[in-house]
Amino acid sequence: MSKKNEISPPGAGLTVNDVEIVATEAAYQGFFQLSKYQLRHRLFAGGWTPVIEREMLERGHAAVLLPYDPVLDQVVMVEQFRLGAVETSEYPWLLELVAGIIEEGESAEDVARREAVEEAGLDVQQVELICSYLPSPGGCSERISLFIGQVDSSNAGGLHGLATEHEDIRVHVYRTEDALKLLETGKIDNAASIIGLQWLAMNHQRIRQQWLQTKLSDN
Incomplete structure (x- = not known):
């Protein structure tokens, strides 16, 4: 347990390497693209999430x-x-x-x-x-x-x-x-x-x- 006034860094040591992209598909392609992801990521308490689905608008930067x-x-x-x-x-x-x-x-x-x-x-x-x-x-x-x-x-x-x-x-x-x-x-x-x-x-x-x-x- 962290001390009351202690500032813990975000991410708790997790990086992009703690995310697994299982599959990606283009759900829609128009002026922007909508992609559907299947992924899982590590949990703060240890272990991994189950495979979850998320949609993401890909409009560039x-x-x-x-x-x-x-x-x-x-x-x-x-x-x-x-x-x-x-x-x-x-x-x-x-x-x-x-x-x-x-x-x-x-x-x-x-x-x-x-x-x-x-x-x-x-x-x-x-x-x-x-x-x-x-x-x-x-x-x-x-x-x-x-x-x-x-x-x-x-x-x-x-x-x-x-x-x-x-x-x-x-x-x-x-x-x-x-x-x-x-x-x-x-x-x-x-x-x-x-x-x-x-x-x-x-x-x-x-x-x-x-x-x-x-x-x-x-x-």
């Missing part, structure tokens, strides 16, 4: 970028329709960060920079990784790499997106304090945007001063 302008102290966000919000939201056009799926041969940072151009017309200068996380590991294999990127927001705005992908994206520019107010009042309710803006709230002064100093030294 994604890169997300919070575009931040340290000179004007502004963030750029994009607004677009999301089917997943229809059931629970009166307005299923969500305020989000720039994002895209990572294709084979691309790095997460490459995707973040490319999507900034496609979705918001922004060229990204410096970037910093905020975190890498699993948005819904109980039913989806996706991992998200979330960055903050230095941009010039002075001319940001308008409508963007690739017609070939049926994208209809409206760009918004907010003062940092106003974006954080939207977060506080629940107007921003998707995970990547919440995480990115909360990180900016905690690191605002540090990242702004760092990037402003870099900009001065480059000039």
Whole structure:
């Protein structure tokens, strides 16, 4: 038994090698793939589970970028329709960060920079990784790499997106304090945007001063 205040590491020594994939089949293949797994894994108390079945949405991995302008102290966000919000939201056009799926041969940072151009017309200068996380590991294999990127927001705005992908994206520019107010009042309710803006709230002064100093030294 662990001591009351002792912090035990997650996993208790278990690794991916303590999972046995018995069988996998594609249950559905469309824009995304739904896979059916038969598997078993070790138990914390020892031994193994019986073979269990799980479905997993295989949508690839994604890169997300919070575009931040340290000179004007502004963030750029994009607004677009999301089917997943229809059931629970009166307005299923969500305020989000720039994002895209990572294709084979691309790095997460490459995707973040490319999507900034496609979705918001922004060229990204410096970037910093905020975190890498699993948005819904109980039913989806996706991992998200979330960055903050230095941009010039002075001319940001308008409508963007690739017609070939049926994208209809409206760009918004907010003062940092106003974006954080939207977060506080629940107007921003998707995970990547919440995480990115909360990180900016905690690191605002540090990242702004760092990037402003870099900009001065480059000039």
